[in-house]
Amino acid sequence: MDGIHRSPKDDHGATVLSPALLNEEHVADIVERLNAVSLRTAVDVLSRLPDERAVEVLDQPELDAAAELVAALPADRAAHLLAGMSADRTAEVFRDLEEPVRSQLMQRLDLVTKSEVQQLLAYPPRTAGALMTTEFVSVPAGWTVAQTLDHIRHVERTRETVYAIYVLDPATSALVQTVTLRRLITGEPDASILTAAPPRKPVTVSGLMDQEEVARLFTKYDLLAVPVVDAADRVLGIVTVDDVIDAIVEEGTEDVQKLGGMEALDEPYMQIGFLDMIRKRAGWLCALFISEMLTASAMQHFADELEKAIVLTLFIPLIMSSGGNSGSQATSLLIRAIALREVRLRDWWRVALRELPTGIMLGSILGALGVARIAAWQLIGIYDYGPHWMLIAATVGVGLIGIVTFGSLSGSMLPFLLKRLGFDPASASAPFVATLVDVTGLVIYFSVALIFLRGTLL
């Protein structure tokens, strides 16, 4: 078990982790401390904490290796703590628990907790159902404001949030309205709970809605919680804003890692195992490498021209990288614009119409720089590109316009294409686009060269 030593900060921390001190600290700070010590120390600290405090600690999604901690505790205490935690967090811990501990602990749960947790575990990860908690406040539509407030006072301790109250049809249990606590406390005590409700239909989500979609609703409607409902509008649970923020941060990490040309790591960088890391990175790297082999084929195709005009090879890296760079700009712009719904799939041609002039303009700027560089080196005498240096400069300049335009266009279209085919647009990584543009870039460059240099160098 010492192998799961998760940080080199080591166990000096143990001395300051006395239960007395821990009682005064914010639970998030205790979690930070526990993350920094070895699993053995963390288990030791946790087993000396009073139940209520231990539940608070385990309830934090920021606690690393919560499943390992729970598995290392005596089974009875572990089951007791798991039952005390919020249902969504308990389910999350169960997702990470390994057999046979998982089944053993599941059996020790009380029936209510067990069915709640099993219900949550049925949802695929990254859906509203997987994020939701079943600990919310609901009241029948016939209640008064005072009755509802009284109910909240009784159940407050056991609910993840009491700021949204779900008003249900007494007959069908379908959601009728959502009332906020702030409107509730300003309401007339004897009036119907519905007098405190807003005049419009409550925002709801289905259990299978993707967490990105849920996050978008939170930003759009400034929600603190959203109810997850079934086909008959019965409330299955609620997703709260803290879980949504965690989901947004997680999706951001994934997007950045995919954009870097790899699979999402799903684990903190310092904690993922060596072989897992290789696996997540080697896949894309090999795929890109094999595609990039086409550049060698393209070069072989132009081998005769290369032999006649070696000077052309000098600018291959420069020209290819410019195509890749402009493509990666366009891709990252569009990935984000699509993710934020600024641009829809059907807008692809509108984007193409923007990228075409943008690419020509950017290509012209780089082309001018390239021509200036060649002319300067030639005229100052740093390097001699031969008698036809002006034609070579023209080849580089025009080649750059073509390649940067092609890069901007294909870089912007790739995310649309991937989305259309049902993939994540964020898989259109900078390296992916660069590879795509490299092969075509070579062909463009040599074609331009054939036009400009036929009869002279070629």
Place this chain on the structure above:
Amino acid sequence: MDGIHRSPKDDHGATVLSPALLNEEHVADIVERLNAVSLRTAVDVLSRLPDERAVEVLDQPELDAAAELVAALPADRAAHLLAGMSADRTAEVFRDLEEPVRSQLMQRLDLVTKSEVQQLLAYPPRTAGALMTTEFVSVPAGWTVAQTLDHIRHVERTRETVYAIYVLDPATSALVQTVTLRRLITGEPDASILTAAPPRKPVTVSGLMDQEEVARLFTKYDLLAVPVVDAADRVLGIVTVDDVIDAIVEEGTEDVQKLGGMEALDEPYMQIGFLDMIRKRAGWLCALFISEMLTASAMQHFADELEKAIVLTLFIPLIMSSGGNSGSQATSLLIRAIALREVRLRDWWRVALRELPTGIMLGSILGALGVARIAAWQLIGIYDYGPHWMLIAATVGVGLIGIVTFGSLSGSMLPFLLKRLGFDPASASAPFVATLVDVTGLVIYFSVALIFLRGTLL
């Protein structure tokens, strides 16, 4: 004014934007509709909405061109609506207003609103101060639970949130405690408000704290709001969770765009002007192009070798792109790990010790693929690399190990270096790393070639 036509969806929307319908809809949906029609139509709709509803619409940060809308309204109505909005949003609109309208509207504001807005405008963008609102609930420490609840009932309508109540020292106005509404309603009516407070010091931020740092506190402590305090612990305002989510999404967009090798756009893709777009993209593109010119210099340096062994040029794009790809993977991993504080600046050597074996391993995998490709083409007879094809294959294989290792190492170290120098680590874009690796990659490749091919081809 028709020039600021913001979407081609056009004004058919105007017919469904009748005030009667708009009253039933969620304000976020009205905002979505207004964003889709021309400014002229939007102004028309807004001027026909009752004040209360117009304020709600303008209060949404998702409303595009709010400043233009306000500027197009009659000045008296505009000032009235601005005064009705939440102070942080009013300040945001003022940030976007142009002179002379800005000063004209500022003068028409009532004194209280004016001083609030001017106080908020004094903070730089992207700080806690710029995100905060001054509309929060505070009570003196001497009050009882019942007094506080009564106070909240009176001010609820004019406060952005009432879920956190700030308890102040009656003498110094310093923050003593934060009480949540949920604990308040379960408290004894006649007990001191402090009995409902948690046993620990409240989390606070300073007005100049960066919004990324604020967001981190929200995720760590699962906050709904955080008070912004001055040096004497007096509460200047509060930052609420909805503004924090918007800030997280904004920072995510910036990171992706920077990683793509460009300046952050700061505006939706479809709305930014052509020249602004060129400016944001051309800067980095030119800088990268000029750095990449070093590849031409490196190639010129090896021109003699190139002439003798043209076959070497065939693999230049393949080898260079592999270095760039592995570098971009490492960079995106570390940018995110640093942003999420999984890795600190002082951990750089620990990261280097991970990336070194990772790079060697990934390089070996690609090297093996490269050798296999050359051997296959040679043996099947697709292309003839000459009598020394085995040495060429060895050059490519060993070159790849060197270049991928260098790419992984430098890609992972660049974000640290940038952070150490005071830049945003996210500026270490995939294209930036690729450029860095390209030049060195060429030198590594040719050096390996000199070792393997001296006496045969070279």
